[in-house]
Amino acid sequence: MNVLTSIRIFIQNVFLRAEKGFDRAFGPEWNPVRQLGTVAFYQFFVAAITGIILYVFFETSVDGAYSSVEYLTNDQWWFGGVMRSLHRYSSDGMVLAMGLHLLREWSFDRYRGVRWYAWFTGVPVIWLLYVSGLSGYWLVWDELAQYVAIGSMEWLDWLNIFGKPVASNFLAEGSLTDRFFTLLVFMHIFAPLFLLFMMWIHVIRVTQPKINPPRGLAIGTTLALTALSLIKPAVSHAKANLDVIPTDLDLDWFYMGFYPLFDAWGPGVLWALAIGGSVFLSVMPWLPPMRQAAAARVTLDKCNGCKRCYEDCPYGAITMVPRSDGLPYEQEAVVDPAMCTRCGICVGACPTSTPFRAEGELITGIDLVDLPLKAMRKMVDVALQNATDGIVIVGCDHGQKVEGIAGTAAVKLPCVSHMPPSFIDYMISEGARGVLVAGCPDCGCRFRYGVKWMQDRLEGRRDPYLRRRVPRERIRTLWASPLDVDLLHDTVADFKADLEAFPGKEIPDV
Amino acid sequence: MFDFFKGDNAVWFYAVPFAVFAPIYFSFVWHIGVKNLFRPDVEKRERKRLQREHHERIEKRREAKAGTRQREAHIATKPSKYWIAQAATYALFMAVLGVFSVHPTYSYLGAGEAQIKLNLSHPGQRVEACVKRTKAELAALAPNMRAKMKCSRERSVVKLELEVDGQILFKGEAAPAGLRRDGSSSFYEKFFITAGKHHMTVRMNDGDSSKAFTHMLSKDVDVKPTQNLIVGFHQNENTFYYK
Numbered sequence: 001m002n003v004l005t006s007i008r009i010f011i012q013n014v015f016l017r018a019e020k021g022f023d024r025a026f027g028p029e030w031n032p033v034r035q036l037g038t039v040a041f042y043q044f045f046v047a048a049i050t051g052i053i054l055y056v057f058f059e060t061s062v063d064g065a066y067s068s069v070e071y072l073t074n075d076q077w078w079f080g081g082v083m084r085s086l087h088r089y090s091s092d093g094m095v096l097a098m099g100l101h102l103l104r105e106w107s108f109d110r111y112r113g114v115r116w117y118a119w120f121t122g123v124p125v126i127w128l129l130y131v132s133g134l135s136g137y138w139l140v141w142d143e144l145a146q147y148v149a150i151g152s153m154e155w156l157d158w159l160n161i162f163g164k165p166v167a168s169n170f171l172a173e174g175s176l177t178d179r180f181f182t183l184l185v186f187m188h189i190f191a192p193l194f195l196l197f198m199m200w201i202h203v204i205r206v207t208q209p210k211i212n213p214p215r216g217l218a219i220g221t222t223l224a225l226t227a228l229s230l231i232k233p234a235v236s237h238a239k240a241n242l243d244v245i246p247t248d249l250d251l252d253w254f255y256m257g258f259y260p261l262f263d264a265w266g267p268g269v270l271w272a273l274a275i276g277g278s279v280f281l282s283v284m285p286w287l288p289p290m291r292q293a294a295a296a297r298v299t300l301d302k303c304n305g306c307k308r309c310y311e312d313c314p315y316g317a318i319t320m321v322p323r324s325d326g327l328p329y330e331q332e333a334v335v336d337p338a339m340c341t342r343c344g345i346c347v348g349a350c351p352t353s354t355p356f357r358a359e360g361e362l363i364t365g366i367d368l369v370d371l372p373l374k375a376m377r378k379m380v381d382v383a384l385q386n387a388t389d390g391i392v393i394v395g396c397d398h399g400q401k402v403e404g405i406a407g408t409a410a411v412k413l414p415c416v417s418h419m420p421p422s423f424i425d426y427m428i429s430e431g432a433r434g435v436l437v438a439g440c441p442d443c444g445c446r447f448r449y450g451v452k453w454m455q456d457r458l459e460g461r462r463d464p465y466l467r468r469r470v471p472r473e474r475i476r477t478l479w480a481s482p483l484d485v486d487l488l489h490d491t492v493a494d495f496k497a498d499l500e501a502f503p504g505k506e507i508p509d510v
Numbered sequence: 511m512f513d514f515f516k517g518d519n520a521v522w523f524y525a526v527p528f529a530v531f532a533p534i535y536f537s538f539v540w541h542i543g544v545k546n547l548f549r550p551d552v553e554k555r556e557r558k559r560l561q562r563e564h565h566e567r568i569e570k571r572r573e574a575k576a577g578t579r580q581r582e583a584h585i586a587t588k589p590s591k592y593w594i595a596q597a598a599t600y601a602l603f604m605a606v607l608g609v610f611s612v613h614p615t616y617s618y619l620g621a622g623e624a625q626i627k628l629n630l631s632h633p634g635q636r637v638e639a640c641v642k643r644t645k646a647e648l649a650a651l652a653p654n655m656r657a658k659m660k661c662s663r664e665r666s667v668v669k670l671e672l673e674v675d676g677q678i679l680f681k682g683e684a685a686p687a688g689l690r691r692d693g694s695s696s697f698y699e700k701f702f703i704t705a706g707k708h709h710m711t712v713r714m715n716d717g718d719s720s721k722a723f724t725h726m727l728s729k730d731v732d733v734k735p736t737q738n739l740i741v742g743f744h745q746n747e748n749t750f751y752y753k
Contacts, residue, residue, distance in 0.1 A: 025595030027558060032599065045539055052535055056528045092611050093603070147618060157698060163687040165698035168629050172740055172753065224600040225607075232608045245736050247619045250612040260616055478564075494567065 011107035020481040028441035028479065030217045036101035038213040039221060041199065043097060046090035046225065048192060050083045060185050061178035065141040066239045073235060085229030091133050093225065095254040098129060113292050114315060114339050116285035121202045123282045128195035133255045135188040143237035143246035151259050158267035173242045207316040294369035295337035302352045303365035305331035308463055309346035314448035315339050318346060333366060343447035344368050344418025351464050353420040380427060383409035389496060390433030394419055398446040400438050400482050405492055417450035421457045421466035428474050434499045438478045438488060451479055473502045624705045624733045630743035631696040634666035634686055635717030666717025668695035672741060673711040674703060705735040712741050712750050725750060
């Protein structure tokens, strides 16, 4: 393991520990660490709505800009002031959530392979967020705005793309006209619109993208931002005066952390860092490229075009196209290997994925090339033989360590949702006393909807259902963090005790 | 400043655009996702309840095994701790935002310091001098192109020096802007100096190779703390200035 991988694993463990802690406080679904992307989205909406309200009162002129913001902050603190603070803190919160989201996805190695698209399109999101935030700071036209405006223009001037330095427009009092603020307002409206567009592009490739946090988390975030706005309202510095150089500045470090670097190192170094950093971030998914197994494969003569795989694929890798083989069905499934994560959720969704067949007939409509249905049944058969206490645990490659628990045997799949419910029926029919499905917590699935689909299939909300004949007392689920080892062992012990009380019962042949 | 009925700042001046555009905007924001925040999700609630019941059962068994000894418990089963832990998380979130949005304070300029901004944009002399066209040359041109003087477009490089108290603070040259090098040469530099009296000299050569400098201004300047002293060039008067 090289140094970088060690760092990545270390950060991953930090996130896992934080998730485990937050699971206890918030429950898995509201866990803010698993909702960083949606929290960032939500804070964008808070900033957008408060921004519209502020714009109503904002005056686009050299003198009016500062005085209108001061009016809101001081005279109308109970509404305009709170809106201003909410606007400020939500945009700061967005930077925080975005930074953590980026770090988390990197640490969990969810930026390579088919996930390159979201990572790659995330880079312009960073730039646009900074342009949006910084252009907003200019509008206040206080000393901080003066510092940021001049610094930004000097940074741009280094590129030498303008005939005359743009920073010379901020030379002395009287250099600026009111129309400059009209331009700024346009900039501060269009940059966030582009940002929203880019955020849409960022999530467009996955099916059912999650952009809203759970209601409780949204309410909590709003309350926290509002409380902060009342406790520590956002205020302006003194009015900008281009004849006087600002001395001490209370920088917003979320947005302006690189301005002191600019002062210390100069624009060239900062451009090198910004461009170099962006290019490096953009090409990271290919440094090195992820080694991936072969994509899911459709066996046409077993596919009846039922669309279940198409509906369940969390990455939109499956499309339904007109039938090409002359069989009397309207459509057939086609897998796009460039978008397939090899999670096997489609296999779990396919109604032909059943183990109740002779080995030679174990072919399903859609299957993983490297772990086909035959191999899955072999794993299950071996587990049934090895489970001395009769409990088989179904786990996933990215979740809890389900192997080595006394008296049980484990079946590990890329995702628990890879296993069709008929396999659970099969295990109970073949003599397993109980089946424990141990997956990741809600919203913690590496393949987005694996946990949800499995829950829905077992609980009869999603096709293919678990047959009614399977005694539910013999099935247990545990959706928990990979670090929740004690909980897993306690659940197994609890399950064993319950099974003792539940006498073996023949499953009727239906 | 905000009169309710009169003047540019009357409330209606803001209220009317708000009333027109806000519903459009809010409906857009609503339909792209905010509406989902207000949907009751019965399934999720049910699943959460089942999960909590499962944890409660585990916890009861643990406590039974451990007797009266308190064991590590899932806070989710204890409502007061559950809310306190959430509140603590939000407090941490607020603290991070509240602190780093304004702290630590950054000192851009030291006490008793000022800034000199050397800023000028000046076209250098033409690289080739203008030549008067002969009558024959003029006649050969189309009527609308008959300019008496034939001038090359390319301008000379402009050289500039700034000296403060006998020390060269800046010495450099700027090429003319434009693909044909026919624009102005621009300088934009800034320097920090201590406030007080200084002797400043700014010199420029805009393309006359026979002279060391074509323009110069030497002057004692009293610079105040935090002053932004501009060293520039009046194009119309063809002279430097300190401001």
